[in-house]
Amino acid sequence: MSKKVLRVLQYVFLTIASIVSVFPIFWMIIASTNQSVDVTKGTLMPGGYFFENLKTLLASDLQYTAAFKNSLLIAVVTTILAMVVSSAAGYAFVIYKSRARERVFSLILLSMMIPFAALMVPLFRLFSKFNSMGPLKVIALNTPMAVIIIAIATAFLIFFFRQNTQSFPKELIEAARIDGLGEAGIFFRIFMPTNKSCYAAAIVVTFMTSWNNYLWPLIALQSPEKRTLPLVISAMGSSYTPDYGMIMTAVVIATIPTALIFFLMQKQFVAGMTGSVKG
Template identity: 35%
Template sequence: MLLQTSLALFLSSFVAYGLSLYRFKGRKIVTTLVIFLMLVPIQILILPLYKLMISISLIDTFWGVFLPMIVSPFAIFFFRQYIDGVPRDLIDAGRVDGLNEYAIYFRIVIPIMPPAFSAMAIFMSMQSWNNFLWPLIVLRTGEKFTLPIGLNTLLTPYRSSYDLLIVGALAATLPIIIIFIFFQRYFIAGLTSGGVKG
């Protein structure tokens, strides 16, 4: 969950940075595709993703579970809207000071994005932690099952272990609660904290 969320936040914000600040040929088409992918349910993509995982031998691996979900169209759209609100004076000042585009991203854009990162961290960690359908399709070995799949195996037509199910459900909610407590203080931060004053 931590690896998937971290990579998803970094890659999605990086793509959003490019879509927001650069005017290149095909930019509107890429933005439209991102919005279109937000409307496509994951169930439609399962078969082609499954065939892809077979072709690159990632079935029954943890890489196969989180690699297809590493970049989220919703996160790209969210970060793009946020970066659109970043004052362009900051970006221009960085370029005047001789910063390259990577330095502008890491030293100017990222430090004023904690509210956006915290909101997406909560959303994407919940999505990763509670993902049931895709891991169920990809994973084969019982030892590699994620917690939601493991909890599901406790419910059978012959015997249901409700005592273990309740304890497991509590264990499943604790990481999300901890993440929310850790990141919720950033929600009250200003959208352009650290920006140009006066």
């Protein structure tokens, strides 16, 4: 009898936890279909104003479409570059041995303890100087690369790829070297295809982090046409009379890319986060 009661309590707890977890998403979708006054009242019934809210959003001077494109560009480019740079660094820390290897890796891990707030002023001063340096203008303030470049080699991603590389079969590397394949070929033609689950997990984390990034784009992107979605959505809520229906519509649309990325790669994400290697 006690086992049955315990199981019932477990299911009750899991049910409550599921409702608590899903309710914000449910409320967000419901709110996007209602007018601002209905959202303020806390209605939980779907309305018929989603397309009206969408029309208001696209007709506003917030440049939501441009912000969506900016966020997509930054997130995609950041993810692609981070997969190459950070995975190459993590791969090198395991495959190539040297006396200073562990010391350098320890310094990279120590950098995770520095809060980003402490780096904002130095980064701002550094990137502001690039405006007058000719070819380096491409990574100066108020450019997408100013946001991208600081996210392509993070301590977390390097650590993540290093841990997964430790379980990579070294026999494949030795066999490839015997067959005459170069080091770059081993990395791109053997290591990367073999670690699909690892890369899938890293893609999900990197894309979602870049897509939701707020603080550094707020500092680096100073022109309205260069702003990303988090900046535009934040500006919507700071008006004197916020249109909550329009805001929730904007949030729903902004959630779609990250939701698609996660659901398309959820199996590989779980496998990659547990450190498994699949061919």
